[in-house]
Amino acid sequence: MSAQASDMSGWLLLGLPGAVYLSGLKQVWVIIGLIIGTYINWKIVAPRLRMQTEEHEALTIPTFISKKSNDTKGYVKTFSAIVILFFFTIYSASGLVSNGKLFESLLGIDYKLGVLVGGGTIIFYTFLGGYLAGVWTDFFQGILMFFAIIIVPVTAYFVVGGSSAIDVAMTQKHISLNLLKYPEALSIPVIISGLGWGLGYFGQPHIIVKFMSIKSVNELWKARLIAMVWVIISLVCSIAIGITGIALFKNVQDPEKIFIYMIGKLFNPWIAGILYAAILSAIMSTISAQLLVASNTLTEDFYKYIVKREKTNKELIWVGRICIIIIFIIATLLSMNPNSEVLSLVSYAWAGFGAVFSPVILFILYKKEMNWKNILISMVVATITVIFWNQSGLGKKIYEIVPGFLVNMFCLYILEKFIKSKK
Template sequence: MSVGIETFITFGIYLLFLIGIGVYFYTKTDTHEDYVLGGRGVGYWVTAMSAQASDMSGWLLLGLPGAVYLSGLKQIWVIVGLTIGTYLNWKFVAPKLRTQTEEHDALTIPTFLSRKSDDKKGYVKTFSAIVILFFFTIYSASGLVSNGKLFESLLGIDYKLGVLLGGGTIIIYTFLGGYLAGVWTDFFQGILMFFAIIVVPVVAYFVVGGNKGIETAMVQKHISLNLLKYPEALSLPVIISGLGWGLGYFGQPHIIVKFMSIKDVNELWKARLIAMVWVIISLVGSIAVGLTGMALYPDIKTISGDAEKIFIYMIGGLFNPWVAGILYAAILSAIMSTISAQLLVASNTLTEDFYKYIVKREKSHKELIWVGRICIILIFIVATILAMNPNSQVLSLVSYAWAGFGAVFSPVILFILYKKNLHWKNILISMLIATVTVIFWNQSGLGKTVYEIVPGFIINSLTLYILEKFSEKNSSN
């Protein structure tokens, strides 16, 4: 597909705007806490939009519409799981995490887990940091894959160059402005994503002739919205796997870190309301993109044989170049918001949980900020190398990383927030077992039957519960 100069101009202005935000907050970042958590002074609107924009990423505008385009509503359980998980995360994790991380003077999740469990030797902190770096590198790579696909389809340039161009913009504003640049770009990106996910399917709906056009396309593709016609979609493993996505929310560092930075914990309920409205409407819109896309492009060959590009082609086919440029920017927004959040969390982990821990001397705020910036570049390089395969599927990369974080951290976060005196040794053992479970389950192919987050979450929870009961029994004796 080809685009006009108007689209290039619109797209270019948007990228410069993002870089401008990075430059602005470069001048506003004075302390290490500013660079890592925005000084814990972020408003509820920005907190809500940033958390959700960082959450959904390219999966919302590329992965999910592509899945619906190929198989209808077989992904419905994932959507239900994500919706429930979002609400529970804001309701039960956000308030306690905001309060307790400040009480323990923790800027990262590994530091919080370590300090609250009285892990004086730092074993929990170190292992948590390793897990975060491993899975975030994979997660960031998934975003760069989306970047490459967007630039390849939009500009007709080489996929690998697209990965570098999109990623380069992210690096500039994240490198300069740190956390505040990340959340404020997320805020504008979340608005743009919300606008695009509503406008595109609505316009497409009328262009294809409404319900009749969609139904005709679905008949041709042998797809039905009636799940009763797909016994596999109603099987217990599929339902459990889909709903299991919701278990991952409690342990996603790039999402829950946003709870830690809100200015007033009493305003979290407002942020939760905004987040839920955004999520529900966005998920419905994403499904609508896939359904209307079937009618617009019934032959997958017309979208280069890649279902995950359906949203990109719909924009190009439905809108004039000026509007298309804005909507294309929405896709880039979805990708950038998540990558920037992941890079910052991974960088902060290296700085807070490794550098500060290993280098035994007094360190200035300026030194720590620059160490964080260097770490951002290092992580980006590794993620870029992983993303150089143009055949990588966004949804598969995201699902593996999501499972890793959800299985390893979600049970631990819930236990440590709601239970006093959790022993660090029990946390470490449960996380180790969960990590092995997720990797084994995925690599053995069992993940094709039941999503690896489910056994990982269950085994982690049971292990931690049993070990704690055993510890309590021994201490009482």
């Protein structure tokens, strides 16, 4: 539950319903990709990652990759840390955008002030607790998110008058649940791009780090079952929010606020307050998990390696806190545009982690030895590919995770085939 709450950020309650509200089921391939990716992640990554990180005494993903590839110079570890900090900053910005939109809608305050208020709250409670506290808060926030995302579309369905009323509203907006009416939704690039989201799961540090802390490998089958039930129901209900929202509201200025508008219209203030808290929970659970992983990465994989002298626990704690503050400041600057889209920011960060880390994680989990130089080259090439693909606009044709992932896999395969592993 904690892992999936960290996974499904504000985009589950804001970004995805907004996309469905605008265009119907064109996002269905993303949903299918995420469901498949979740299952494969728990099935083939979680068990080996849990055992091998314990065997190598690795507390972070960069440390694990570095030790498994015999990176005695720390180059892989350092580059991994830089990538994590870069894309987590973008990911955190998506959460702050969600915060701004939530507080702007509820309190009528300026969007930018909403970003600062929400972000400040997250920073405060992240400082108060550590990793274990974060896991427990993610757990309870995940439960709240789960019930909220079920209650709202079910209530909306009966309030609007059932499927017939929804069909009429969708027809008036020229939206259909029949994908055959949208040839572009059945095109190869759209299908590949949507399913490509599933490739990202194996490389999301804030998700797979939860595998490392599970009590026993024998407990994984239970966790996998809970995760799959949570993900499938949550994603289906997220689509249902967008569809029922079409019948409730003919037009909205910002489609990503459709869930917020629906809560305000369907429920009394007391219940609405609880449901609004679910949106805040979705945002907070993901950002706090990301900030903790980023903080741990900086202290364990960067600061400890660069600063050779003996360091106290208090010093490391403050270094981690400073890292959190720096990420927050940069993410805040990135999220100050009220027109920013949660889904676009999330997709960019997701692609970055998926393209850079997913192939590497799969290789090192199923290969006894790897050359750290090969890994470093592949990661650098994948990073450049993702950034270029996104900034050049090619991501509108094929989601950047696909070329980034394939380039990384190709480089790893070719380099490992011709350059033998060296200790």
